[in-house]
Amino acid sequence: MGKFIIGLIIVVLLIAGIVYYNSANKKSISGESIASDSVAAGSGNSNHVVEMSEKGFSPKELTIKRGDAVKFANIGTIEQWPASAMHPTHTVYPGSDIKKCGIGEEKNIFDSCRDIKPGESWSFTFNEKGTWGYHDHSNAGIYGKIIVN
Numbered sequence: 684m685g686k687f688i689i690g691l692i693i694v695v696l697l698i699a700g701i702v703y704y705n706s707a708n709k710k711s712i713s714g715e716s717i718a719s720d721s722v723a724a725g726s727g728n729s730n731h732v733v734e735m736s737e738k739g740f741s742p743k744e745l746t747i748k749r750g751d752a753v754k755f756a757n758i759g760t761i762e763q764w765p766a767s768a769m770h771p772t773h774t775v776y777p778g779s780d781i782k783k784c785g786i787g788e789e790k791n792i793f794d795s796c797r798d799i800k801p802g803e804s805w806s807f808t809f810n811e812k813g814t815w816g817y818h819d820h821s822n823a824g825i826y827g828k829i830i831v832n
Contacts, residue, residue: 730752730754731745731747731751731752731753731754732753732754732756733745733753733754733755733756733765733827734756734758735755735756735757735758735759735763735765735799735819735825736757736758736759736760736761736763737759737760737761738759739825739826739827740755740765740819740825740826740827742827743826743827743828744827744828744829744830745827745828745829745830746830746832747809747829747830747831747832748831748832749809749810749811749812749831749832750808750809750810751808751809751831752806752807752808752809753806753807753808753809753829754804754805754806755795755799755804755805755806755807756803756804757799757800757801757802757803757804758801758802759801760801761801761821761822762798762799762800762801762821763798763799763819763821763822763825764795764796764797764798764799764819764820764821765794765795765799765805765817765818765819765820766779766781766793766794766795766796766817766818766819766820767779767792767793767794767815767816767817768815768816768817768818768826769816769818770818770820770823771820771823773792773793773794773820775815775816776792776793776811776815776817777811778791778792779792779793779794780792780794781794781796781820784796784797793807793809793815793817794820795807798821809829809831811831812831812832813830813831814828814829814830814831815828815829815830815831816828817829
């Protein structure tokens with residue numbers, strides 16, 4: 684009987700450890716979880732989230748399907764401006780250009796065209812296949828990559 688109880692305690696501790704490890708390795712925003720630094724599409728998920736903070740973008744690299752939207756959510760304490768590479772023109776993603784900000788074409792370009800305040804978000808739908816580098820226009824040393832299949 685004593686061996687059974689010890690075995691049961693060990694199993695419970697192992698399960699608790701696994702649950703703790705999994706929850707410690709997830710980042711959450713508005714009930715959505717990001718579990719790693721590279722997220723792959725394939726589950727039909729079109730509700731992808733990239734968290735922005737003074738530490739950078741998370742995940743730093745995201746693989747999605749053509750037509751999927753990505754929400755850039757500012758969970759940090761500073762304003763951030765996600766935009767297509769290269770700084771400062773934002774012209775790498777097809778059709779994007781910082782010159783199109785403020786003239787009614789914002790919804791068609793990979794550029795938030797403004798700082799996103801802490802607690803706010805901005806979304807963009809990727810309709811072009813390819814690998815698209817992006818950065819924080821307000822701090823060009825912060826960058827990431829969206830891979831569209």
